[in-house]
Amino acid sequence: MNxxxxxxxxxxxxxxxxxxxxxxxxxxxxxxxxxxxxxxDVMEAGFPAxxxxxxxxxxxxxxxxxxIQVAGLARCVPNDIDRCWEAVKVARHPRIHVFLSTSxxxxxxxxxxxPEDVLxxxxxxVKRCAVHTDNVExxxxxxxxxxxxxxxxxxxxxxxxxxxxxxxxxxVGYAEPEEYAALLDYVIKNTPNSDKAIFSVHCHNDLGLAVxxxxxxxxxxxxxxxxxxxxxxxxxxxxxxxEVVMNLHVRHDHFGLTHKIVTEQIYPSCRLLSMTIGxxxxxxxxxxxxxxxxxxxxxxxxxxxxxRETYEIMTPQSVGRTxxxxxxxxxxxxxxxxxKFESMGxxxxxxxxxxxxxxxxxxxxxxxxxxxxxxxALVQEEIYRMPDRFRLRHVSVQxxxxxxxxxxxxxxxDVDGLERSGAGFGVGPVDALFNVIADxxxxxxxxEQYAINAITGGTxxxxxxxxxxxxxxxxxxxxGTHPDIFVASAxxxxxxxxxxFKKEQEGPRLHCQHD
Ligand code: KIV
Ligand code: ZN
Numbered sequence: 001m002n003x004x005x006x007x008x009x010x011x012x013x014x015x016x017x018x019x020x021x022x023x024x025x026x027x028x029x030x031x032x033x034x035x036x037x038x039x040x041d042v043m044e045a046g047f048p049a050x051x052x053x054x055x056x057x058x059x060x061x062x063x064x065x066x067x068i069q070v071a072g073l074a075r076c077v078p079n080d081i082d083r084c085w086e087a088v089k090v091a092r093h094p095r096i097h098v099f100l101s102t103s104x105x106x107x108x109x110x111x112x113x114x115p116e117d118v119l120x121x122x123x124x125x126v127k128r129c130a131v132h133t134d135n136v137e138x139x140x141x142x143x144x145x146x147x148x149x150x151x152x153x154x155x156x157x158x159x160x161x162x163x164x165x166x167x168x169x170x171x172v173g174y175a176e177p178e179e180y181a182a183l184l185d186y187v188i189k190n191t192p193n194s195d196k197a198i199f200s201v202h203c204h205n206d207l208g209l210a211v212x213x214x215x216x217x218x219x220x221x222x223x224x225x226x227x228x229x230x231x232x233x234x235x236x237x238x239x240x241x242x243e244v245v246m247n248l249h250v251r252h253d254h255f256g257l258t259h260k261i262v263t264e265q266i267y268p269s270c271r272l273l274s275m276t277i278g279x280x281x282x283x284x285x286x287x288x289x290x291x292x293x294x295x296x297x298x299x300x301x302x303x304x305x306x307x308r309e310t311y312e313i314m315t316p317q318s319v320g321r322t323x324x325x326x327x328x329x330x331x332x333x334x335x336x337x338x339x340k341f342e343s344m345g346x347x348x349x350x351x352x353x354x355x356x357x358x359x360x361x362x363x364x365x366x367x368x369x370x371x372x373x374x375x376x377a378l379v380q381e382e383i384y385r386m387p388d389r390f391r392l393r394h395v396s397v398q399x400x401x402x403x404x405x406x407x408x409x410x411x412x413x414d415v416d417g418l419e420r421s422g423a424g425f426g427v428g429p430v431d432a433l434f435n436v437i438a439d440x441x442x443x444x445x446x447x448e449q450y451a452i453n454a455i456t457g458g459t460x461x462x463x464x465x466x467x468x469x470x471x472x473x474x475x476x477x478x479x480g481t482h483p484d485i486f487v488a489s490a491x492x493x494x495x496x497x498x499x500x501f502k503k504e505q506e507g508p509r510l511h512c513q514h515d
Contacts, residue, residue: 005248005259006041006224007241008200011273012061013044013073014238015228020468020477021277022499025057026384032061034272034345035068038265040241042069042095042224048087049080051509055087062091071095071137076125085132096129097167099139102146102154115150122154123161130162137165139202144168144175148186155191165224166197170213173206173236177216185220200224203239205231210239215247218257229273230281230288242266242287242319250314267320268345275376276384278466278479278492280453287319328375330364344372346379355382363462366483371456377464377481381491388498390415390441395490397429409433411490415441430489437493445469445500452485465492469500476500 012028012035015021023031028045035043045061046054062070070091074080076098088094100122101111107118122138129136138158140151155166168184175183184201188194201217201224203210214225231240245261270288274281283290293316303310316322326340337357341348348356359382364370391414398408409432410423420440426432430450438444449468454461463485468477478496482488 003257005257008042008226009040010044011228015232018232027276028057038269039260039262044071047073049083058087062088065091069093071097074098076100081128095135097137098125099141101142102140103142106142123157126158126161126163136163138163139167142171144170152191159193159197167200169202173204177212180213181216181220202226205236211243214239230270264320328370367460373455392494397486399429407432409436411436433490445471463488465489467492467496469496
């Protein structure tokens with residue numbers, strides 16, 4: 001049996017579908033480039049029929065891609081399949097990923113179709129894909145709650161119709177590793193033409209078993225794993241790329257499987273994602289959390305000093321937890337700044353270099369050494385911000401613990417190109433700031449979440465603020481960074497308002513598990 005595992009990353013599709021993980025086009029292109037550097041075999045760039053915005057971003061990602069395969073998701077209906085092909089066909093190696101539910105529950109209540117109709121739709125859908133390309137993936141949605149014999153019939157028929165990858169997901173995160181492996185094994189052994197396709201799994205983490213289920217699947221011959229960076233995805237998320245990869249890597253003795261992920265790119269990739277979506281990596285997250293390599297207990301420290309292997313099963317370097325040596329500070333020139341960004345994977349044009357160079361100088365006035373994370377945050381702030389309807393210019397706040405003197409904030413900003421200013425009070429300076437800004441833009445959204453994180457260590461670290469706002473049915477996340485946490489908070493709030501406004505204009509998007 002072939003011992004090579006293919007990694008299919010769906011951070012840009014299933015991941016982006018998770019609450020608060022929405023990315024703009026620039027951000028998706030940057031992450032797509034990083035996935036290629038990381039060495040994933042296939043990236044799922046989006047769900048082209050779900051919205052015009054998704055179509056456009058899948059098309060741009062496909063056009064930018066090098067040797068990586070670029071997949072688009074489609075329901076098993078002609079229009080989705082054709083839209084998907086239109087979006088991915090410019091890639092060097094395009095793939096159509098088509099899905100249809102096979103569980104009795106989904107067929108009856110979601111699709112309202114008889115099993116025989118589902119079988120026919122699956123074959124017709126795959127045949128339509130095969131007219132466009134010979135790289136077709138078929139997914140049996142809700143496979144883990146499906147009947148083995150019915151799945152065998154569907155899989156045999158879609159392979160005959162042209163599917164080359166068969167994905168058998170645990171869509172609702174319900175499976176237990178042994179039973180999932182047994183069902184997969186049954187389907188692989190009882191489908192007469194199963195040797196003509198690569199079998200794949202896509203596991204959700206509702207019971208915390210996504211990685212365990214993925215690893216169990218390898219034992220019965222599955223050779224494609226669908227994963228996301230940091231495990232982001234619908235609800236509790238998907239199997240995390242870094243955990244699955246490092247299991248294969250560290251426990252090669254156990255699995256005996258190979259892959260082509262560049263493990264040293266794992267941490268930079270996860271950090272880029274976390275910066276982009278404004279969700280800090282939890283400290284205790286396996287492989288990439290701040291504490292993953294920190295040895296606090298005296299006994300462990302002592303052991304580590306004597307021999308690292310006493311308590312360390314992999315090195316931080318093996319997952320890329322190192323800073324690059326080119327340090328940027330106050331005296332760095334334009335060329336040094338350009339090559340630093342290039343070494344971090346950012347290709348910036350001359351205008352963008354001018355913008356970041358000015359921002360680097362300003363930041364270096366406040367902060368002596370700029371770390372990679374500072375620079376990443378700076379590109380995020382200065383270059384990847386979408387064209388904004390609301391733009392913050394200056395803020396000033398006063399906090400107070402004296403009764404009778406409430407905290408105050410004053411704000412100067414542009415609203416639809418017109419300069420507006422105002423001042424007001426709040427229970428604290430952040431509340432005062434948000435009240436003034438809401439007043440200036442004439443909206444009253446609810447603040448659902450406010451989080452602050454220091455980007456690097458030290459008291460001069462930049463603050464990274466994330467806020468989630470809701471207005472009626474629509475919610476949006478905004479991010480802001482600055483050495484002054486009040487400025488970072490105001491930036492995050494204004495950014496969330498811009499996202500809210502954009503989402504309202506675009507209308508609802510289809511999410512594959514919701515329609
Ligand atoms: O969870 C799922 O089943 C999916 C499919 C579209 C593969 O995301
Ligand atoms: Zn999924």
